[in-house]
Amino acid sequence: xxxxRAKDYQDxxxxxxxxxSAQVIMKPDCVLGLATGGTPVGTYAxxxxxxxxxxxxxxxxxxxxxxxxxxxxxxxxxxYWYFMNENLFxxxxxxxxxTNLPDGTNLDTAAECARYNGIIHKLGGIDLQLxxxxxxxxxxxxxxxxAFELETHCIDLAPTTIEANKRFFDxxxxxxxxxxxxxxxxxxxxxxxxLVVANGKAKAQAVKDAVTGPVTPACPGSILQLHPDxxxxxxxxxxxxx
Ligand code: F6R
Numbered sequence: 001x002x003x004x005r006a007k008d009y010q011d012x013x014x015x016x017x018x019x020x021s022a023q024v025i026m027k028p029d030c031v032l033g034l035a036t037g038g039t040p041v042g043t044y045a046x047x048x049x050x051x052x053x054x055x056x057x058x059x060x061x062x063x064x065x066x067x068x069x070x071x072x073x074x075x076x077x078x079x080y081w082y083f084m085n086e087n088l089f090x091x092x093x094x095x096x097x098x099t100n101l102p103d104g105t106n107l108d109t110a111a112e113c114a115r116y117n118g119i120i121h122k123l124g125g126i127d128l129q130l131x132x133x134x135x136x137x138x139x140x141x142x143x144x145x146x147a148f149e150l151e152t153h154c155i156d157l158a159p160t161t162i163e164a165n166k167r168f169f170d171x172x173x174x175x176x177x178x179x180x181x182x183x184x185x186x187x188x189x190x191x192x193x194x195l196v197v198a199n200g201k202a203k204a205q206a207v208k209d210a211v212t213g214p215v216t217p218a219c220p221g222s223i224l225q226l227h228p229d230x231x232x233x234x235x236x237x238x239x240x241x242x
Pocket of ligand 1: 037039066133
């Protein structure tokens with residue numbers, strides 16, 4: 001794993017956006033795997049800024065997102081579809097027909113997972129997968145203990161993830177959905193390039209475990225040590241235990 005040190009959140013965001021920009025410029029019809037959450041917000045803002053300056057063209061890009069809460073409709077302000085629309089899709093010239101997320105309203109788990117896996121397979125896999133990392137080491141919503149060999153599946157959110165994400169639901173954990181559809185680790189590991197972003201002290205232990213700990217389902221991010229082209233862009237605080 002290649003580690004790129006950033007001074008702070010803004011520096012992390014610019015460095016990550018540079019790597020994504022390079023991918024889009026080198027292969028305009030690339031497949032980008034995208035993440036939601038707090039960490040990549042600055043990265044998307046930087047990409048939007050460069051798009052507005054005429055430096056980036058998303059017209060041929062296809063996207064597949066990592067995950068979506070099961071049960072939330074697209075229009076819910078905390079759905080990942082809504083997040084992507086707010087932070088990126090509505091602000092650049094991406095073709096909405098080329099953006100893909102699991103459908104949280106399809107409660108037929110087997111059918112929805114098969115549909116989403118089918119999309120990723122038909123696209124021929126992912127050129128660059130952007131990831132955040134949870135304080136418990138999760139990637140996507142692959143929580144500690146998840147099998148490494150899964151593709152898209154439905155998971156029960158870990159209590160620590162519900163706790164970490166309640167900030168997006170008025171601080172009320174009862175409002176946080178308890179399940180999500182997530183791309184599996186097998187799919188993430190098949191991406192041709194993986195870019196992990198991490199910032200802040202709350203991620204320091206997870207980053208340490210993912211980068212230097214044993215490769216174990218107890219820390220899902222640790223599998224990335226075995227990826228042939230994985231880059232971690234993290235700020236000083238997130239790297240403080242290394
Ligand atoms: C988001 C996702 C999650 C987040 C992780 C970190 O699509 O799959 O794995 O990347 O929970 O979230 P933040 O960035 O909010 O700390």
